[in-house]
Amino acid sequence: GDYETRKGIQAMAEWIASNAQSERIINIGNQTKADQNAILPRDFAGYRQHSNNPEDPNSDILYLQIPVYRNEIAKGIGEDRLEQILVDTGWQKPRTKDNRKGHKALGLNIRFQVIHGLTPPEE
Numbered sequence: 253g254d255y256e257t258r259k260g261i262q263a264m265a266e267w268i269a270s271n272a273q274s275e276r277i278i279n280i281g282n283q284t285k286a287d288q289n290a291i292l293p294r295d296f297a298g299y300r301q302h303s304n305n306p307e308d309p310n311s312d313i314l315y316l317q318i319p320v321y322r323n324e325i326a327k328g329i330g331e332d333r334l335e336q337i338l339v340d341t342g343w344q345k346p347r348t349k350d351n352r353k354g355h356k357a358l359g360l361n362i363r364f365q366v367i368h369g370l371t372p373p374e375e
Contacts, residue, residue, distance in 0.1 A: 256329070256333065256337070257340075257341075259328075259329060260333065260334045260337035260338065261337065261338070261341065261343070261372050263326070263327075263328075263334065264325055264334070264338060264343065265371060265372060267324060267325045268314070268367075268370050268371075271297055272300060272314065272370055275293050276293060276295050276297040276298075277297055277298055277299065277300050277314070278290065278296070278299050279299075279300045279302075280299050280300065280301055280358070281301075282301065282302045282303070283301070284301075284358070284359075285358055286299055286358040286359060286360055288359070288360065296317065297316060297317055297320045298314060298316040298317050298320065298364060299314070299315040299358060299364075300312055300313070300314055300315075301313045301314075301315070310368075310370055310371055310373075311368075311369065312369065312370060313366060313368055314366070314367040315357050315358060315364035315365075315366055315367075316364055316366075316367060317362070318353060318354050318364070318365060321334075321365045331353075335347075335353075335365070338367070341372060341373055342368070342373045343368060343372050343373055344366065344367055344368070345365075345366035345367075345368065353365070354366075
């Protein structure tokens with residue numbers, strides 16, 4: 253792909269590599285709802301949900317807070333451009349029919365950018 257596409261994929265891959273196993277991401281296992289009363293870390297970034305295939309970390313789903321996505325991952329690329337790149341590759345869930353950023357998920361009343369897998373899909 254072009255330089256900007258590679259830069260966007262690299263930005264997401266590097267962010268996941270340094271944060272997916274950190275305390276910033278709350279691992280909810282294979283639960284479909286997050287604990288609404290959980291005490292979140294000060295620099296909370298999102299949730300990680302495991303699929304039914306524990307041997308395949310690329311079947312995990314990351315629910316990233318939109319400000320984290322915008323300010324940490326999309327920095328230098330632009331939030332809308334990064335979203336377009338990741339949706340086009342199949343790594344990120346596209347917007348809903350109402351064209352709002354992110355998706356409400358995990359029984360919470362906040363929106364997340366939804367990333368499928370810990371590494372980019374095979375090209």
